[in-house]
Amino acid sequence: MKLGFLVDLNLCMGCKGCEIACKVENEVPLGSWRLRVKYIDIGKFPDASRSFTPLRCNHCENAPCERICPVSALHYLENGIVNIDNERCIGCAGCMMACPYGAIYMDPETNTADKCTYCAHRIESGMMPACVVACPVEANIFGDVEDDTSHISQYIMEHQGAVQVRKPEKHTNPKHFYVGGGTYTLDPLAHKRIEGYSLFNNITHLDAIGDKNHGVLDRFLAPFTGHSKLDNKSFIDSAVDVESHEEEGGH
Amino acid sequence: MVESTIHATQAVVTLDVPLPGIIWGWMITLNMWAKSIGTGVILVGAFLLYRHKKEDMPNLRWTMPLISFVALNIFLLFTLVDLHQPYRMVNIFLHPHWTSAITVGAWLASLFTGLITVLMLIGGFDAFPEFRRHCPVAKKVRGISSFYEKAFPFIVFLAIPVTTYTAIIMAQSSARELWQAPTEVMQMIWAALMVGSAALILVSNEWSEKARKDLSLILALATFFSFMMYMSEYFFSFKSAEAEATLAYVHSGGTYNVEFWFGMFLGFIIPFFLALSNMKSENKTLLRFAAILALIGLYLVKDVWLKIPQMLPLS
Numbered sequence: 001m002k003l004g005f006l007v008d009l010n011l012c013m014g015c016k017g018c019e020i021a022c023k024v025e026n027e028v029p030l031g032s033w034r035l036r037v038k039y040i041d042i043g044k045f046p047d048a049s050r051s052f053t054p055l056r057c058n059h060c061e062n063a064p065c066e067r068i069c070p071v072s073a074l075h076y077l078e079n080g081i082v083n084i085d086n087e088r089c090i091g092c093a094g095c096m097m098a099c100p101y102g103a104i105y106m107d108p109e110t111n112t113a114d115k116c117t118y119c120a121h122r123i124e125s126g127m128m129p130a131c132v133v134a135c136p137v138e139a140n141i142f143g144d145v146e147d148d149t150s151h152i153s154q155y156i157m158e159h160q161g162a163v164q165v166r167k168p169e170k171h172t173n174p175k176h177f178y179v180g181g182g183t184y185t186l187d188p189l190a191h192k193r194i195e196g197y198s199l200f201n202n203i204t205h206l207d208a209i210g211d212k213n214h215g216v217l218d219r220f221l222a223p224f225t226g227h228s229k230l231d232n233k234s235f236i237d238s239a240v241d242v243e244s245h246e247e248e249g250g251h
Numbered sequence: 252m253v254e255s256t257i258h259a260t261q262a263v264v265t266l267d268v269p270l271p272g273i274i275w276g277w278m279i280t281l282n283m284w285a286k287s288i289g290t291g292v293i294l295v296g297a298f299l300l301y302r303h304k305k306e307d308m309p310n311l312r313w314t315m316p317l318i319s320f321v322a323l324n325i326f327l328l329f330t331l332v333d334l335h336q337p338y339r340m341v342n343i344f345l346h347p348h349w350t351s352a353i354t355v356g357a358w359l360a361s362l363f364t365g366l367i368t369v370l371m372l373i374g375g376f377d378a379f380p381e382f383r384r385h386c387p388v389a390k391k392v393r394g395i396s397s398f399y400e401k402a403f404p405f406i407v408f409l410a411i412p413v414t415t416y417t418a419i420i421m422a423q424s425s426a427r428e429l430w431q432a433p434t435e436v437m438q439m440i441w442a443a444l445m446v447g448s449a450a451l452i453l454v455s456n457e458w459s460e461k462a463r464k465d466l467s468l469i470l471a472l473a474t475f476f477s478f479m480m481y482m483s484e485y486f487f488s489f490k491s492a493e494a495e496a497t498l499a500y501v502h503s504g505g506t507y508n509v510e511f512w513f514g515m516f517l518g519f520i521i522p523f524f525l526a527l528s529n530m531k532s533e534n535k536t537l538l539r540f541a542a543i544l545a546l547i548g549l550y551l552v553k554d555v556w557l558k559i560p561q562m563l564p565l566s
Contacts, residue, residue: 037266071354090334
């Protein structure tokens with residue numbers, strides 16, 4: 001069994017339902033994403049179009065993150081999922097440097113690496129990943145790519161020639177496929193990511209990798225002093241502090 | 252508006268989440284730089300011991316492992332400090348994953364540091380016998396004094412993989428195309444020879460002129476070849492789109508461009524000519540100056556090379 005994903009970008013309407021479902025299901029902290037939907041505008045009015053690309057871990061058969069992880073925190077499950085054990089992770093960020101898809105993040109609550117696991121806990125219970133269930137147009141197709149009768153295999157066969165993976169030149173053998181994608185949507189070098197205010201939000205970079213209040217000394221003292229428990233509220237409070245700081249002329 | 256400032260056919264991201272910036276920062280630069288010194292002094296020291304009599308370099312037996320020990324501990328400290336869960340470092344030894352160059356490197360570096368610590372103690376206690384009267388450890392170390400010469404060839408051999416494993420980590424960081432060049436391994440060796448010779452120059456005041464000339468030669472060769480390799484990679488070695496985009500970013504100017512060229516002039520070009528001139532007519536002060544510049548310059552260039560591929564969005 002080899003579980004895989006296929007996203008039909010012709011169907012995706014960019015509602016971000018999958019993104020939210022993933023956040024809720026996996027309690028992903030603010031400022032981190034296991035799955036995100038990127039909007040890309042192509043062309044110039046009146047010949048313009050907008051594409052929506054859901055991006056998540058590709059669960060590669062030849063996963064660079066698994067290879068570089070020094071403690072096997074990243075490991076394969078029998079069903080092909082590249083899973084992560086947060087209890088073992090040392091937070092070296094090697095996996096973040098190895099993943100060609102930028103799919104791994106440093107969880108600011110646990111200060112360990114984390115990523116999409118195809119909702120391995122749900123799969124174990126016979127359920128579909130949360131993002132699949134949430135998609136209103138069934139653009140997310142999930143199943144066993146080694147089973148010729150599975151929906152995903154049938155879909156791949158029906159769309160032969162139009163099925164793509166991201167960065168095939170990396171030889172990672174991803175188990176995440178796209179239909180209806182193009183270079184503009186799947187290759188990050190084929191579109192510009194201009195920082196600043198755009199459609200709805202301020203396109204920017206993260207302030208820190210992991211918890212920005214977890215400095216060098218905190219990393220060593222946390223087990224003894226009891227590092228304050230972080231939750232989404234503390235992240236909101238932190239963001240409010242930053243705003244007021246900016247109002248005071250800080251940066 | 253964004254869409255009118257670029258070519259009509261070009262695609263623009265209009266909604267996205269914040270992406271991580273630099274993940275491996277100055278601590279990793281310092282880590283690599285210190286490791287180059289820690290292994291470089293052993294490699295250069297071995298060459299000097301092969302070429303010259305011990306009497307030509309009276310303090311080499313204890314200064315070489317001492318410098319290496321200090322540098323390696325800086326390297327290990329910042330390796331640890333850079334971890335988000337530093338206490339879990341022990342997992343590398345309890346749950347090693349041998350396909351990872353990080354694991355292999357951690358084991359090799361730990362073994363190397365252990366052996367260097369023993370050499371430092373033997374070398375130090377042999378050089379300062381008065382310690383033996385007051386220190387019981389010194390007496391025990393005296394008993395294994397011959398271990399220094401027996402273990403040294405193995406330690407020199409071990410210094411090579413300890414120097415180069417970082418290149419393998421960079422190769423395994425497959426998201427960063429700039430580091431995928433096989434030349435990274437040689438770049439690590441040259442870096443070690445460069446700062447190894449530079450560090451030994453700083454303690455070579457009492458050495459024979461011939462030994463210092465050899466140090467100048469190594470510094471000149473290492474800076475020259477390292478410079479040539481950087482230039483090749485910087486200007487024309489890459490065909491991959493990601494590496495080209497990374498380098499185009501630096502070529503276009505900005506902080507990293509300034510830091511790179513500042514490092515190149517300071518750490519490679521100037522020390523090369525100073526070392527070369529020192530081989531013709533000796534000037535200890537200028538040679539020391541060249542050594543300090545080489546140490547600073549290598550840090551700057553390594554810092555740029557580490558950070559620039561991380562500026563590129565991966566998705």
